[in-house]
Each structure stands twice: as structure tokens, then as C-alpha cells.
Amino acid sequence: MLPRHPHRTEDCRAISEILQRVGDKWTVLVVGKLGDGPLRFNELRSAVGGISQKMLTTTLRGLERDGFVTRTVFPTIPPRVDYELTDLGYELLVPVGALGEWARKNTERVRAARARFDGLHA
Amino acid sequence: MLPRHPHRTEDCRAISEILQRVGDKWTVLVVGKLGDGPLRFNELRSAVGGISQKMLTTTLRGLERDGFVTRTVFPTIPPRVDYELTDLGYELLVPVGALGEWARKNTERVRAARARFDGLHA
DNA sequence: CCGCATCCTCAGAGATACTG
DNA sequence: CAGTATCTCTGAGGATGCGG
DSSP states (O other), rough: OOOOOHHHHHHHHHHHHHHHHHHHSSHHHHHHHHTTSSSSHHHHEEEEEEEEOOHHHHHHHHHHHSSSSSEEEEEHHHHHEEEEEEEHHHHHHHHHHHHHHHHHHHHHHHHOOOOOOOHHHH | OOSSSSOOOHHHHHHHHHHHHTTSHHHHHHHHHHHTTTTTTTHHHHHSSSSOOHHHHHHHHHHHHHEEEEEEOOOOOOOOOEEEOOHHHHHHHHHHHHHHHHHHHHHHHHHHHHHHHHTTTO
16 A cells, blocks of 8 residues: 555656566466466357457467466377466466456446446546 | 456447547556656646647546546636646555556566567568 | 647557468 | 458657747
């Protein structure tokens, strides 16, 4: 509740960067699903729901690049590709989960604030 | 490290929503600055640095709408407008700060993962 | 001083079709 | 099955000028 330490600009930039990284449309959804265990491409696709093939690929590539997921190809026919969270990915899930928990608890307060604001500025 | 409880899709959606809300380019920067106390428009502008007038206005309106900041107008000449975090805003700072802390600690691991990935896929 | 209105640009997101 | 390739479209973000 109180300003513990002055928020340094560079720290805020780092926060902002990671938040934008996980703040895109699909990342947390994908990471959340993978939090329950490894999944194949299309399993993940239908688990998330509503995501296009392209966006899932893009999202997974980004997560792989940043070291949050591993991509394992089984050279079978038909091909099989498993995606799994790395340790880093699981660790990320902790603070993200905390924020999610906060979100769940406070949805109503935000909704009420919005209704009030929109009412005043109608 | 282990899947404690199955991640429900609707929960993930809520997480995703709030993350996108605070995951835009300026929100956390602005909220971070306001975390040290109330600021006037242009104080905030120069404190954040690099933000355009339009984006600061847009960001502040959004935060006001969602109940994270209050906007106080002093009917003086020239006008003076103070922005301050609400209780909800301060509470948001907690999980966001936690994520930020995680970001600060793990920047190097992400950077290394990226370098490795980019090296392999050169 | 504060911030709205307007115009412009460009990256992100989706739809669709095709390949190993 | 698991992608890549291409196209389109929306909207976030920035620059500039005016108004209370």
C-alpha cells in the first residue's frame, strides 16, 4: 500500500517488456494449458480453442525462443510434435498465476468501475 | 512445478484479459510512477519519458475507467490535474510488482535462451 | 497546462490455400 | 499431423495542430 522503494525507470521498463511478452492474445492461454503437462500441436490447438494454426505456431515459436517451452519432434509418419514447459516456463507460471488470481478476485470491482465510468460519461 | 489443479479455460481467459490490459506499452510504466504518489499530467509525462501526449491521455483514461486511478481537476488558471492510484490501483501493484521482480531476476536467462535459439536458427 | 481532433503508419491477428 | 506462404484488415501508437 505504501511506496516501499522508488520505482526505477529501468526496472519498470523490464516489467513492461515481460508484461508485453506475456500480454499478447494467446501466450498465457497456451502456457496455462501446457502447465498441465506436455501436449501435441493439435491437442494444444483444441485445448486453447479459437486460435488459428498460424497464431499457435507463432506463439509457440516465441515461447521456444525465449526458453519457456521445448519442442520435440518425433520423426514418425504422420509426424508428431510435443510441446512442454521448461523449468523457466513453470517458474513463469508462478507470478503469472498470482496475477491471474488477483484478476479472478477483482473482476467484479473492475466491472463495477467501468459501469460507473461509462454511466457518467454517457 | 507440478500441475496443482487443472487450469480452467475461463480462468485463463480472465488472466489473459487482465494481462492484455496491463500488457500494453505504457500502463505499467504509468502505474509504476504513480505508485510513488500522485502526479500532475506533465510531471507524469516527463517521469515516464518518451510517451506522447495522446498515449498518456489514452492510458490514463483507461486506468480511470477501470478504477485504477482517480483524476482530480483543480479549476485554476492554468488548469491543474492530479492523477493518483486508487486502492485498487495499489493492490494491482502487488502482483504486477511480483511479476516485475521475476522479470528482473530472469532477464539474463531469457536473453541467453534467445541468443541460443537465434544462433541455431541463423 | 491539459488534452481533444485529425491524419498517418505499421505490426499483429485472422482467413485461406498449399506442402513434407 | 504439423506446419509454411500469402493476403487482408484492424487498431495501437505517433505527429501535429487547435481549443478551453
